[in-house]
Amino acid sequence: MVGGEDARAGERGDELSRLGIERWLERYGKKELLRILTCGSVDDGKSTLIGRLLHDSAGVFEDQLAALKKDTSRFGTTGEDIDYALLMDGLQAEREQGITIDVAYRYFSTPKRKFIVADTPGHEQYTRNMATGASTSDLAIILIDARKGVLPQTRRHAFICSLLGIRHVIVAINKMDLVEYSESVFESIRSDCGEFLAKLAIADVAFTPICARKGENVVFGSDNMPWYKGGPILDRLESAYIASDQNLVDLRLPVQLVLRPNLDYRGFAGTLASGVLRVGDEVAVLPSGRKSRVKSITSGGTECEEAFAPMAIAITLEDEIDASRGDVFVRPNNAPVLDNALDAMVVWMNEAPLTPGRQYLLKTLTLTTPATVVDLRYRMNIETLRSEPAAELGLNAIGRVRLECVRAPAVDAYSVNRKTGAFILIDRLTNATVAAGMVVERATVEEAVEGRRRAHDAATNVRVPRIDRSRVFGQVPFVVWLTGLPRSGKSTIAERLEKELFAAGKRVIVLDGESLRRGVSSDLGFSTADRAEQGRRTAELARMLSDQGLIVVVATVSPTAAIRERAREIVTSERFVEVFCDAPLAVCEARDTDRLFARARAGEIANVTGVDQPFEAPTAPAARLATTKQDVTEHMKALFTVFAARGFVVR
Amino acid sequence: MNSSTLTHLEALEAESIHVMREVVAEFSKPVMLFSIGKDSMAMLRVAQKAFAPGKLPFPLLHVNTTFKFKEMITFRDQIARELGFELIEWINQDGVALGINPFDHGTQRHTHIMKTEALKQALDHYGFDAAFGGARRDEEKSRSKERVFSFRDRFHQWDPKNQRPELWNLYNGRVAKGESIRVFPLSNWTELDVWLYTHVEKIPLVPLYFAKERPVVERNGALIMVDDERLPLLKGEKSRMRKIRFRTLGCYPLTGGVESDADTVPKVIEEMLRSRSSERQGRVIDYDEAGSMEEKKREGYF
Ligand SMILES: Nc1nc2c(ncn2[C@@H]2O[C@H](COP(=O)(O)OP(=O)(O)O)[C@@H](O)[C@H]2O)c(=O)[nH]1
Numbered sequence: 001m002v003g004g005e006d007a008r009a010g011e012r013g014d015e016l017s018r019l020g021i022e023r024w025l026e027r028y029g030k031k032e033l034l035r036i037l038t039c040g041s042v043d044d045g046k047s048t049l050i051g052r053l054l055h056d057s058a059g060v061f062e063d064q065l066a067a068l069k070k071d072t073s074r075f076g077t078t079g080e081d082i083d084y085a086l087l088m089d090g091l092q093a094e095r096e097q098g099i100t101i102d103v104a105y106r107y108f109s110t111p112k113r114k115f116i117v118a119d120t121p122g123h124e125q126y127t128r129n130m131a132t133g134a135s136t137s138d139l140a141i142i143l144i145d146a147r148k149g150v151l152p153q154t155r156r157h158a159f160i161c162s163l164l165g166i167r168h169v170i171v172a173i174n175k176m177d178l179v180e181y182s183e184s185v186f187e188s189i190r191s192d193c194g195e196f197l198a199k200l201a202i203a204d205v206a207f208t209p210i211c212a213r214k215g216e217n218v219v220f221g222s223d224n225m226p227w228y229k230g231g232p233i234l235d236r237l238e239s240a241y242i243a244s245d246q247n248l249v250d251l252r253l254p255v256q257l258v259l260r261p262n263l264d265y266r267g268f269a270g271t272l273a274s275g276v277l278r279v280g281d282e283v284a285v286l287p288s289g290r291k292s293r294v295k296s297i298t299s300g301g302t303e304c305e306e307a308f309a310p311m312a313i314a315i316t317l318e319d320e321i322d323a324s325r326g327d328v329f330v331r332p333n334n335a336p337v338l339d340n341a342l343d344a345m346v347v348w349m350n351e352a353p354l355t356p357g358r359q360y361l362l363k364t365l366t367l368t369t370p371a372t373v374v375d376l377r378y379r380m381n382i383e384t385l386r387s388e389p390a391a392e393l394g395l396n397a398i399g400r401v402r403l404e405c406v407r408a409p410a411v412d413a414y415s416v417n418r419k420t421g422a423f424i425l426i427d428r429l430t431n432a433t434v435a436a437g438m439v440v441e442r443a444t445v446e447e448a449v450e451g452r453r454r455a456h457d458a459a460t461n462v463r464v465p466r467i468d469r470s471r472v473f474g475q476v477p478f479v480v481w482l483t484g485l486p487r488s489g490k491s492t493i494a495e496r497l498e499k500e501l502f503a504a505g506k507r508v509i510v511l512d513g514e515s516l517r518r519g520v521s522s523d524l525g526f527s528t529a530d531r532a533e534q535g536r537r538t539a540e541l542a543r544m545l546s547d548q549g550l551i552v553v554v555a556t557v558s559p560t561a562a563i564r565e566r567a568r569e570i571v572t573s574e575r576f577v578e579v580f581c582d583a584p585l586a587v588c589e590a591r592d593t594d595r596l597f598a599r600a601r602a603g604e605i606a607n608v609t610g611v612d613q614p615f616e617a618p619t620a621p622a623a624r625l626a627t628t629k630q631d632v633t634e635h636m637k638a639l640f641t642v643f644a645a646r647g648f649v650v651r
Numbered sequence: 652m653n654s655s656t657l658t659h660l661e662a663l664e665a666e667s668i669h670v671m672r673e674v675v676a677e678f679s680k681p682v683m684l685f686s687i688g689k690d691s692m693a694m695l696r697v698a699q700k701a702f703a704p705g706k707l708p709f710p711l712l713h714v715n716t717t718f719k720f721k722e723m724i725t726f727r728d729q730i731a732r733e734l735g736f737e738l739i740e741w742i743n744q745d746g747v748a749l750g751i752n753p754f755d756h757g758t759q760r761h762t763h764i765m766k767t768e769a770l771k772q773a774l775d776h777y778g779f780d781a782a783f784g785g786a787r788r789d790e791e792k793s794r795s796k797e798r799v800f801s802f803r804d805r806f807h808q809w810d811p812k813n814q815r816p817e818l819w820n821l822y823n824g825r826v827a828k829g830e831s832i833r834v835f836p837l838s839n840w841t842e843l844d845v846w847l848y849t850h851v852e853k854i855p856l857v858p859l860y861f862a863k864e865r866p867v868v869e870r871n872g873a874l875i876m877v878d879d880e881r882l883p884l885l886k887g888e889k890s891r892m893r894k895i896r897f898r899t900l901g902c903y904p905l906t907g908g909v910e911s912d913a914d915t916v917p918k919v920i921e922e923m924l925r926s927r928s929s930e931r932q933g934r935v936i937d938y939d940e941a942g943s944m945e946e947k948k949r950e951g952y953f
Contacts, residue, residue, distance in 0.1 A: 021921040029847050030658040103816075104795040105788050107841045114659040116839055128816060135818040243656050256672045261705030269701075271669045271820070276655065300664065301703030308655040312668035312701070325676055349816050363821050366676070422819045431825040433815040 015111065028111045034237060035116045037133045037166065039157040040143030045174045049143065049212040049233075050117055054108045056219035057234060103133045112238045126153075127160065127382070127396035131347040131436050134164035135422065138242045141170045141233070146179045146209070150192040156382050158193075162200040163345060163398070163438065165418045167620075168240050169197070169205045170233060177211045181224040201645045203620065204240070208233050244619045246309055249568050250412065251275030251283070252336070252420045253329040254365035259314055267298070267314035268323055273365060273419035275331075276308045277315070284332045285323045286410045291332055292319040309419070326367035328410040328420075334569055336412045336420060340405050341374075343440050345414075347398050350427065350434035354393040354401070360434065362405055364423035369407040371425070376401050400440070414438035415646065416573045441476075441574065441647045473507045477546040478648045479571045480639070482555045483564060483618060484581030485610045486596055487588040489627035490555040493581060496632050497553050497639065506551055506649065511538055513556030526607035532563055539567035546575055551649075559609045561616045577642060580621040585610045587628050622646075660848055667694075667836040668701040669820055670799055671783070674834050675708050677824035678781040681834075684770070685711040685738070687723045688900045690785030692854050693845050694837055698783075699734070710737035712773055712782070716765035717742060718753065718902035720878050726857045739777070743769035753904050754883055761902070771807050780831045781824075789841045799838045805829040843923065850916045859897045860919065862911040866890040873907030 016024050040046035106117040118133030120126065134140065140161045144154055161169060171193055179185045186209045197205050208217055209228050216222035217232045230236075252273040259267040277283075277294060284291045295316045297307050307313045315329075323329070330336065348354050354373060362371035377400040379390035393399045414421030425435035480497065482490040494510050501508040513534070517524065520537055524530040535558050542552045558564050568576045588610065589597045600608035609615050618624075623642045625635045643649040657665065674681050683698065685691050698707055713727060731738040743751075746764045753761040774782060788795050798814050800822045815823050826832060837845070849856065866877040868888045875882070876897075877890040882904055884890070895908035896919070913919040 016921065016924055021917040025847070025850060025917060025920065029851065030660070032656060033659040033662045102796045102814075105839065106795060107789045107839070109659075109841070109843070114841075114844070132816045132818050136820075246656075248655060256669070257676050259702065259705055261702075265704060267704075269672055271665065271672075298703065300668070300700035310662065310665055311657065312665040312672070314703075361825070363823065366673075419819070422821065424818055424821045424823060426823055426825060431823070431827065433817075433823045436816070436818045 031109060031111070032113045032242075033116070034113050034139060034240065034242065035118070035137045036237065037118045037120065037130070037137035037140040037161070038143070039120060039130055039140060039161070040174075041145075041151065041153045044143040044145050045212040046143050047119065049141070049172065049174065049210070049218060050106055050119055052212050052215045052218045053115075053117070053234065054106060056215050057108050057110055103129045110234065110238060115237060126156075127347060127398065128349045130157065130160045131164055131349075134161055134166055135436065137164075137166055138245060139168040139170065139237070139240050140166045141172050144171060144173050144189060144193075146173050146175045146185055146189065149189050152383055154193070155196055155385060158197055158200055158202070159382060159385055160347075162202050163347075165414060165438070167203045167245055168242070169202050170236055171197075171205065171207045172212075172233060173207065173209045174212050176209045176216070176225065177214065181209070181222075183225075183227045186228070201642070206230065206236055208236065241619065247274035247417050247419075247573070248276050248308055249274070249565055250334055250336075250417060250420075250573050251277060251281075251329070251331045252309075252365075252410070252412070252417070253277065253283075253313075253315070254367070254410075255285075255323050255325055255327045255329070256366045258324060265316065266320075267316050268329070269312075269314040270329075270366065271312045272307060272309040274309045274417050276306065277313075277329075278306045282332055283317075283329045284335065285321060286328045286330055286335060287338055287408060288322065288327070290321040290323075292317040292321050294318075326365075326369075326407070328365060330410070331569075334572055336410045338408045338410060340408045341402060342405065342409070342411060343377075343400065343402050344423070344437040345380075345398060345400050345440060346393070346425070346435045346437045348393040348395060348435050350432055351395050352427070352434070353395070353397075354399070354435065355391075356401075359428065361426040361428055362403065362409065362423050362437075363426060364409045364411055365420060367407065367409050368426075369405045369409060370428075371403045371405040374402050374404045401437075403437075411439045413441045413574055415441070473549045475506050475549065475551065476648050477549050477551060478575045478577060478643075478646070479542045479546050479552045479554060480577045480579055481542075481558070481564065481567060481571075482553065482579050482581055483558045483621075484627070485583065485585060485588045485615055486557060486608070487591045488581040488583040489625070490557075490581045492632065493579075493625065493627070493635060493639075494553045494555040496636060500636055500640075501551055501553075501649070504649065507549065508551040508553060509545055511541060511545075511552060511554045511556070513538070513554075513558075516541075516556070526613075528560075528613075531557075531559065532566070535563035535567055536570070539570040542567075543571050546571070557609050557615070559613060559615045561618070564618065577623070577646065577648075578618055578621040579639065579642075580618045580624045581627045582617070582624050583627045660844065660851060663837075663840055663844060664697055664700070664848070666820070666839065667697045670822070670834060670836040671698055671701045673822050673824065674781050674783070674832075675702070678832075680777070680779050681709040681781040681783065682739075682774075682777065682779040683707070683709055683711045683783040684785070685713050685727070686785065686900070687713065687719070687727045687857060688785070689845055689849060689854075689856055689860060690787065690837060692856060693840070693848050693852075694783065694785045695734075695736075696848075696852055696854050697836060707736050709783075710739050712739045712741060712777075712779075714766060714769045714773060715740050715742045716761070716769070716902050717747065718761075718765070718881075718904060720857070720859055720876070720900060720903045720906075722859050723857050723900060726855075730855070739773070741769055741773035741776075743772060752881070753902060754881075758905055762905075774807065774831065780826060781834055782831065783834045783836060785837055786835050787840050787842070787845070788835075788838050797835065797838065799835055800824060801833040801835065802826070803831050803833060807831070809833075843920070846916065846920050846923065850920065856916075857900060859900060861914045862894050862896040862918075863914065864892045864894050865908070867893050867895060867908060874909070875906075876903055876908055878903040 038046050104119045108115050118137055120129040120133040142157050173186055173189050190207045208230055209225055210217040219232055219234045221232055252275055254270050255268045256270040259269050279294050279297055281294045295318050297304050297313055297315050299307055299311055299313045356373050356376045359370055359372045361368055378387035379397055379399040381388050412420040421439040423437040424433050427434050482493055484490050498508050498510050521534050524534050538554055538556055542554055545552050592598055599605045600611040607613050623638055702708055743765050751761055751764050798817050803809055867874045868890050874895055896911045897908050913922045
C-alpha cells in the first residue's frame with residue numbers, strides 16, 4: 001500500500017484546525033460539483049478504483065468499513081485484503097451472484113469539489129446503463145486492463161460517451177503492477193486509443209497508468225512509475241475545466257409550472273436549460289411566438305438581476321402573455337427549430353423492440369407529446385461502429401430514427417445543447433421508459449432551411465416568404481469563425497479553405513476582417529467598443545449570407561470571448577464553427593511583414609491585440625490549429641473532420 | 652460572463668427544486684413525508700423555495716409511531732404554526748389498539764406495524780399518488796441505486812428489477828390508477844451537504860441534534876435516551892445524565908445518541924469532519940444482516 005492512506009483525512013483535519021470551523025465553512029462550503037461516469041469491462045477493476053477514490057479521499061465511514069470487513073469474508077474475492085469493490089454493490093441479489101447490473105451513484109468530496117460517481121456495469125445491460133449514467137456526467141473514466149490493452153468494448157465505451165456528449169475522458173490503464181509498471185506498455189495502449197478517440201471528437205482526453213488495487217496514481221502518486229508525470233486521477237478530477245461545457249449562449253427556459261399564488265403574481269417557473277437571462281431582456285415564448293420583456297427573476301424566492309443555466313427560477317413578464325407547461329422562452333433572434341419531425345439517435349432500453357410505425361410518448365424539457373417512429377434509418381453496430389440497415393431496434397441497440405410529433409417540440413441539436421437536444425420515449429401502455437434520444441442536425445438543406453424559417457417566423461411573428469437558394473446550391477450553410485492574434489495565420493487558412501470548398505463544388509464566401517474594415521466598417525477604430533461593433537457587423541453579415549445558403553468563412557481577430565459569444569448568438573450555435581488559429585505572440589511578431597507589431601512596440605500605434613490589448617484564447621473552440629508549423633494541408637484535414645462530424649460537408 | 656457557475660449546494664438545490672416542480676406539475680395528489688429530522692427540514696426549505704412566493708401546493712404527512720421523542724412533536728407543531736403549512740398526522744390505530752411497542756413486540760414488528768403499515772394506510776386513505784421523502788443515496792449501500800422517482804405498485808411494493816431508467820433530468824412520472832411513486836429530491840445530497848445547507852440557510856432543527864445533558868441508559872453499546880416512563884429499565888440499568896446529541900432521529904427507544912460537546916451547527920459539522928463514523932450507526936434498526944434495509948424497502952418502508 002502506498003504510504004499514509006489517512007493522509008487526506010489528516011490534511012482535512014489540519015486544514016480545519018488551522019482555519020477554524022467558521023472559516024473552513026466559508027472556504028470549503030462552496031465547492032464545485034463534478035459528475036463522473038466510470039466504464040470498464042468486468043474485472044477491469046472499476047469498482048476497486050471507485051472504492052479507492054472514496055476510501056483514500058476519506059469518504060468511507062468507519063462503520064461502513066467494519067461492515068465491509070464482514071462482507072469481505074462472505075463475498076470477497078481478495079482473501080485477506082479489504083475488497084474495496086464491495087463498497088460499490090447495492091442490491092443483495094446481485095451481490096450473491098457477484099455482479100452489479102444497474103447504475104449506482106456514489107459520493108465523495110475533497111476541499112475543491114464534490115463528486116457524484118455513476119457506476120455502471122461492464123456487461124449485459126451495459127449500453128442502457130452506461131447511457132443512463134453518461135446522460136448526466138461531465139467526465140468519464142474509461143478503464144483498460146494493461147495486460148489486455150484496447151478491446152472492442154473500450155471502443156464501445158468511448159463511443160457511448162461521445163454519443164451522450166461527454167467532453168472529458170480519462171483513460172485509466174489499470175493493473176500496471178501486472179505489467180511491471182512498464183512505460184512501453186502504457187505508451188503502446190495510449191497510441192492505440194489515440195486513433196479512435198480522435199475520430200470520436202472528444203475534446204479532452206488524458207491517460208493515466210494506475211494500480212487501483214494498491215491505490216497507485218488514484219489519490220496518491222506512485223513510486224513505481226517515476227516515468228509518469230501526469231498526476232494521479234484525483235488531481236485530474238479536481239482540475240478538469242468544465243465551466244465552459246454549460247451552454248450559456250442560447251437562452252432556453254422551459255415552463256415547468258405557472259405559479260399563481262395571488263392575483264398580483266403570475267410567475268413562470270422552470271429550470272434554465274441553457275443561456276443567461278437578465279431583467280429587462282426581451283423574450284419570445286414558443287410555440288406562440290408572443291414577445292415580452294422580463295420584469296423580474298426570482299431564484300429560491302429571492303429576486304435577482306441575472307440568472308444562468310442550470311438555475312431553477314421563476315420569472316414574471318411586463319405583458320400578460322399566455323404560456324403554459326411545455327412552452328419554452330427564448331430570445332427572439334435565437335430560436336430553436338420548431339418542427340413536428342425530428343431526427344435522432346436513440347438508445348433502446350426495453351425488451352419490446354422499437355418498430356417503425358409505433359406511437360410513443362416523447363418527453364423533452366417539460367413537454368410530453370405523442371410521437372410516431374416514421375423511419376428507422378439504420379442501426380449502429382456497436383462492435384464495428386458502422387451503421388447497418390435494420391427492421392427494428394432491440395434492447396441495448398442504438399439507431400437513427402425519424403419521429404413525427406403531434407406537438408412540435410422546441411429542440412436543438414444535442415451536439416450544441418445537451419439539455420434541449422435530449423428526450424426520452426415512454427411506452428403508452430406500460431408507461432415504461434423505453435428509449436433515450438438525442439436530436440441530430442437536419443440532414444438536408446431543405447429541412448434545415450424549412451425548420452429555421454418556421455422557428456424564425458414563430459419567434460418574430462413575421463411571415464416573409466424567402467427564396468430558398470440553398471436548395472439550388474445543395475449544401476448545408478454554416479459559418480467558420482477564425483479567431484487568433486494578428487498574423488496568426490487566419491487569412492492563410494481562410495484563403496485555402498475557400499479554395500478547397502470551392503473545389504468541392506460548394507458556394508463559399510470569405511469575410512476578412514481587414515477588408516471589411518476598408519468598407520463596411522470604415523467608420524470604426526480599434527477601441528474595445530469599436531471592436532465589439534466590428535464583431536457584431538461581421539456576425540450579422542455572416543448570418544445573412546448563410547441564410548441565403550452560403551458557407552461563410554470569417555477571418556477576424558475577435559479578441560474577446562464576449563465578442564465571439566455574441567457572434568455565436570447572432571449566427572446561432574447550430575451553424576457556428578469556432579476555429580482558433582493558435583500561434584504564440586512571438587511567432588506572429590516574427591511574421592510582422594508590415595511592421596504592425598513593430599510600430600505598436602514603438603508606440604506609434606495603439607490598440608494592437610497582443611501588445612496593448614489582451615487576446616482571450618477560446619476555451620473550447622470546435623478546432624484549434626497550431627499555426628506555427630507550415631502545414632496548412634494538415635489544418636485542412638482537421639477542419640474537414642470537424643465539418644463532417646457536424647454534418648456540414650463530407651469530402 | 653463564463654464565470655457563471657453554481658456552487659455544489661446551489662446546484663443540488665436547483666436540481667431538487669426541479670424535481671419537486673416536476674412532481675407537482677405531473678401528479679394529481681402529492682404529499683410530503685415529514686419526519687421532523689434534518690433531512691425533512693432541508694427538503695421543506697427547498698420546497699418553500701420551489702413554490703415561492705406561494706404556499707406549498709401539498710400537505711405534509713407525519714407518520715407518528717407514538718414513540719417519537721417528545722421534543723420532536725413539540726418542534727413539529729411549532730414549525731407547522733410558524734410556516735403555516737398543512738400538517739397531517741397519521742397514527743396506526745389498529746397498532747395502538749393492540750398496544751404495539753418496541754419492547755414487547757421487538758423493533759422489527761413495531762417498525763413494520765407503526766411505520767411501514769401506517770404509511771401505507773395513510774397513503775391509501777388520502778389517495779396520494781406521489782410522496783416526497785428525504786432519503787439520500789449516500790445513507791446506505793442499497794439506496795445507492797434508488798431512483799429519484801421510485802415506482803410503487805398498487806400494494807406500495809418496490810420491485811428492484813422493474814425500476815425505470817432515469818436520464819438527464821427527464822423524469823417519467825406516468826403511473827396507472829392506484830400506482831404511485833416515492834420521490835427523493837435529495838437523492839444526490841450527502842449528510843455533509845445537508846448540514847452545510849442547514850448552516851448556510853439557517854434552518855431551525857429539533858434541539859436533540861445538539862449536545863446537552865440528557866438522561867440515558869447504555870444498551871448494546873448504544874446510548875438510549877430515557878424520554879418518558881415507557882422505557883422499561885433492565886436489571887441493573889440506571890439512567891444517568893450524559894452530554895449527548897443525536898445524528899439521526901426516530902423512535903427514541905430505537906435511536907442511539909453519541910457523546911458530544913457540539914451544541915451549534917458548525918460544531919456538529921466539525922465533529923462530523925473529524926470523526927469517520929456514518930450516521931446510520933445510531934439507528935438500531937439497521938443492525939440486522941446486510942441487505943435488511945432493502946427487504947424493508949420492498950415491503951414499502953422508505
Ligand atoms: N510557419 C507557419 N507559418 C504560417 C502558418 N500559417 C500561416 N503562416 C504564415 O504566417 C503569415 C501570416 O499569416 P496571415 O494569414 O497573413 O495571418 P493573419 O493576417 O493574422 O490572418 C503568413 O506569412 C503565412 O504564410 C503555419 O501554420 N506555420
